[in-house]
């Protein structure tokens with residue numbers, strides 16, 4: 414895990430908008446060439462993964478089906494949307510990729526301009542659109558063109574006039590400064606190679622007094638080293654998650670105030686095997702982030718792991734002045 418302090422800078426100047434383009438690799442000059450390469454590779458892996466999901470070429474793995482797990486954990490944990498909410502949105506907008514329901518906690522007012530970071534097929538944008546109404550506007554941003562295509566088809570089919578989807582990276586959003594009342598995001602920022610930059614750019618586009626309400630995967634404790642290594646190249650939503658204090662720390666460092674963890678819920682990884690080799694370690698076969706890991710853990714690590722992964726909702730405000 415990157416040390417967030419390395420990336421924290423005082424309120425950075427607003428960045429100019431480059432339509433749909435990625436500027437992050439060239440702008441993150443603190444990184445060595447190798448680190449930039451690996452950031453590029455991770456970003457590509459994330460984009461490929463969600464491109465395949467959007468195009469329907471990436472079905473759940475046999476292991477995921479067997480274990481009934483989604484990318485973040487057990488499907489049975491996911492009761493984030495009510496039937497009424499799901500009935501309101503276009504068919505195909507819910508790909509089951511979220512980690513919560515930021516709209517429920519966002520207290521949307523009529524006429525607000527709302528941005529959804531990593532909008533996928535549009536589920537939260539469509540829900541937000543009902544609440545902000547025809548005097549408001551919702552803009553979904555996603556870096557995966559297949560997701561944007563899917564979301565636009567969903568919007569057009571149902572005739573949404575107040576929802577728009579823009580191709581772009583959430584580290585450098587295709588949005589003007591001080592133009593947004595509310596930012597929401599659902600299980601996306603954990604995937605970013607530069608989380609600190611995401612919150613700096615969120616700060617830039619929010620109006621003074623604007624708020625951000627995020628659902629995301631966080632960690633209560635660092636993963637054991639052996640799990641960190643096993644997940645190092647994985648683009649999954651848990652692999653790149655941060656410990657809660659670090660996550661809240663970069664939000665504060667971006668300039669936000671009243672940074673608050675609104676609610677959180679443990680996700681318990683599915684695990685098998687209770688072999689205890691003579692060394693006293695435990696051999697485990699664990700599903701994390703859709704990946705099956707065969708690892709050997711100490712009893713303490715094994716028990717802590719059950720209390721490590723959280724799905725959490727965070728809210729923060731841009732100061733009025």
Ligand SMILES: C[S@@+](CC[C@H](N)C(=O)[O-])C[C@H]1O[C@@H](n2cnc3c(N)ncnc32)[C@H](O)[C@@H]1O
Pocket residue numbers: 459460463464507508509510511512530531532533534535536537554555556557560581582583584598599600601604605606650
């Ligand atoms: C786990 S899915 C969540 C989708 C949606 N929020 C939902 O709840 O269904 C993550 C989405 O974020 C997008 N994404 C990931 N990293 C991104 C980045 N750095 N910039 C823009 N979009 C990104 C992916 O393309 C994908 O559509």
